Amino acid sequence: MDFALTDEQRMLEETLTRLVADQVSPEQRRAMLEASAQEASPLWRTFAELGLLHMPFSEDVGGLGGDGTDLMIIMQALGRGLVPEAYLYGLVMPGQLLALCANPAQQERWLAPMLEGEHQLALAWQEHSARYDAFDISTQARQQDGQWQLNGRKDVVMNLSHAAATLVTAQLPSGKVGLFIVPADTQGVTLRTYRTMDDQPAGDLTLNNVSLPFDCCLSEDAQDALANVLAQGRAALCAEAIGAMETACDQTLAYLKERKQFGLPLATFQALQHRMVDMHLHLEQSRSMAILAATSLSLPADERDYKIAAAKAYCGESARFIAEQAIQLHGGMGMTEECYVAHYAKHLVMFDHNLGDSDYHLETVSDQLDAA
Known part of the structure; x- marks a missing residue:
């Protein structure tokens, strides 16, 4: 193609x-x-x-x-x-x-x-006991006194502290997935904000008898839309990881050319050349998987989810491999804040956990193959 x-x-x-x-x-x-x-x-x-x-x-x-x-x-x-x-x-x-x-x-x-x-918004879909399953929802929403009432907790809500409002998924009495928009100043909402390992803003959102008017309900059957958006998010993350892996490889190669040992640049040592080749092999194979993910978004849901899960799993493993190799080839200084490759390494390790880690997506691929 x-x-x-x-x-x-x-x-x-x-x-x-x-x-x-x-x-x-x-x-x-x-x-x-x-x-x-x-x-x-x-x-x-x-x-x-x-x-x-x-x-x-x-x-x-x-x-x-x-x-x-x-x-x-x-x-x-x-x-x-x-x-x-x-x-x-x-x-x-x-x-x-x-x-x-x-x-x-x-x-x-x-x-x-x-x-x-x-303004910016946030999406709260992840829960403590669900292990990346967006449809294992314990947060509850029900109608009471002419309003919607929400109770529950959402974990690791990215961009929570910067959001003017948060989109929250909740289980409805009908058994379907409801989607609500909760403004930041809503009564009964408690935020615990923090930074992830790679310095991204995140937080936990607790909803305690939160009352919302009917026009804050975006959908009373949001399952298909949520699956669509999560697929798009995973494909986008794969592409972002490719960019970070490229720079991590470039910075590592530049360091090996500059740093000398026994009077010679480290890049002349064959063992280190082999490790750089392995990094680039993982990068290029991941690039192909990221292209697959990006071009699969318009496919039927089952085929789309299968291909994007495969891409996310492979890119996650490659991201961790390149992060580890970049740190090791830089030596001790690769662990310091002053060495910029350390920030890329942290971001690549965190990438594997965002929107489902490699193990989760490998299970998705395995389940799809068993079903076929």
């Missing part, structure tokens, strides 16, 4: 590469991580001006109609620069659920301002 990019896609890739190189140096990234969560960063406003916030959404909801390949290009560029903006968790995933489930009034209230860069 021909996987060559179109002229427009090449322009998008070149523009993003220049933007990330100019605005996300290690020092600039550190400043972004330390900045207040109350207002949009200059980089996020630039994303809005360039139309990057509109790109992944259909024209029906005010987007630019980008497909899986366009999203892959964006996420690869963000991964190469280790960009700390919550493009996936604060925009794409909650935004796609709004596009699929919300009525026009709800989209006008929450989706349209988000596409203009005015």
Whole structure:
């Protein structure tokens, strides 16, 4: 198959590469991580001006109609620069659920301002005992006194501290999956925020007799939409991991060429050359799997989920391998904050746990093969 990019896609890739190189140096990234969560960063406003916030959404909801390949290009560029903006968790995933489930009034209230860069959202789907299963839900929602009442807890909600509102999944009395939007200032909501291992903002969300008006219910049957969005999120994560793996390989090779031992560059030692080859083999095989994931989003659900699970499992194993090799080839300094490859390594290790780890997705692949 021909996987060559179109002229427009090449322009998008070149523009993003220049933007990330100019605005996300290690020092600039550190400043972004330390900045207040109350207002949009200059980089996020630039994303809005360039139309990057509109790109992944259909024209029906005010987007630019980008497909899986366009999203892959964006996420690869963000991964190469280790960009700390919550493009996936604060925009794409909650935004796609709004596009699929919300009525026009709800989209006008929450989706349209988000596409203009005015706020970000979060998606709370993960629970403590569910082990990555988005449909093993203990959070409950029921109607009472003309309102919806929610009780439960969601764990590891990405971008929680930066979100103007959080989309929450809950089990309805009918047995179906409900989807609700909970504004940040809602009474009865408790947040415990923290940073993940790779410095991404996250938190746990507790809902204690939270009362919501009926117009905060986005859907009373959101299972298919949630599965669609999780598949898109996993494909996007694979693309982001490719970008991070590329940079980790490049930085490691540059270090081996510069660092000398016994009067010779480390890159001249055959054993280390073999390890670099292994890193690049994992990278290129993962790139093929990421392309498979990006081009599978329009397939029927069973085939889509099978291929994306295979891609996520393989990319997760490769990401951990490249992270470990990069640290070892840098030696002791590879573990320090000052060595930038350490930040890529932490991000790649964390990638394997986001939206399901390798073991979880291998089980999905195995179950699909057994069923076939």
